[in-house]
Amino acid sequence: MVKLILRDKEYEVEAGITLLKALKKVGILPESVIATREGEMITEDEVLKEGDVIKLIAVISGGR
């Protein structure tokens, strides 16, 4: 399995799918996050491997 972490929430998806597909599966808009694996930014075509931990960084800020 692959773990996706966004703020204090964790999601699990199966390995072997792309980041884009994983985000869609858990209902996160790709435009609203940046994904990192082991501190490196990855693009949405990246195929996720078993045991990957993907940290998602929320990019939306507001109230300005």
Add this chain to the structure above:
Amino acid sequence: MKCRKCGQKAAINMRHHKLALCKEHYLEWLPEQTARFIKKYRMFTPQERVLVAVSGGKDSLSLWDILWRLGYQADGLYIALGIDEGIAYSAESQRLCEAFAEARGLTLHIVDIAREYGASIPELARSDRRGKGKPCSVCGLVKRHEMNRIARDLGYDVLATGHNLDDEAAVLFGNTLNWQVEYLLRQGPVLPESPGLARKVKPLCRFYEREMAAYALLRGIQYIYDECPFAIGATSIYYKEMLNQLEAKRPGAKLSFYLSFLRAKEEGLFAPQEDVQQALDACPRCGQLTSAPGLCAFCRLIERASSEAKGAVRG
């Protein structure tokens, strides 16, 4: 996905530009584009002094970093709002701005609202009807007033803010939904100076919020990740989410929305400015322009808060 420039592994893919870049080339590309927009919209020249309003967030600190790298004369302004809400939000934002400036040997001006006016933003909001529940509107009023005051008092030619394309598209969306023609006319990359008002520019207005977060991350800029506790549930965030849903189906929709608006405005598709331009008066206390005779909204707010404080002391 490979970097278009060098063929190495890409760090970011910008679907709206059909452009993927590696870390090194992205960190080159974004400042180059910023320089291009500064020239295109005639924001300022290298000879002019720029005051960058910094909040400790990714956009404003990245903007300051970019202007510094491009060789502009850019100093920072941090406005301490006094927002704590159990997470020391303002204190942490200020610490990050100070650390940023110190690491680069840059000048940072700090204005502490509570020290200057006797009440923090949440306290000011409590004394004002527009602040009931949420201080965002009071906060906006105070920040606009103070940014302008400092820029003018310290002789800066221009005030730069870190508004990105998502900010601009969300404002545009809100103003379009309500057909706020006056606001639509004022929205753009540059708000020219007028007597008592500093020129305001938004050099990041064509970059997606995601691109700015990527820049901060790849450049290693330490910024405040937590949202302002009062911004949770803000309409602007809701609009951004809606626009991102559109963007997911139609890459480039946000950029096209904003750029088409700028083009339409340039081509005169909105009412000519003189039809809606109001006569502005100078506030007798602070000298800044106001739409009605007498004290401006900022001075009225401060007066109300201070008379409430006096009343509380007497009581």
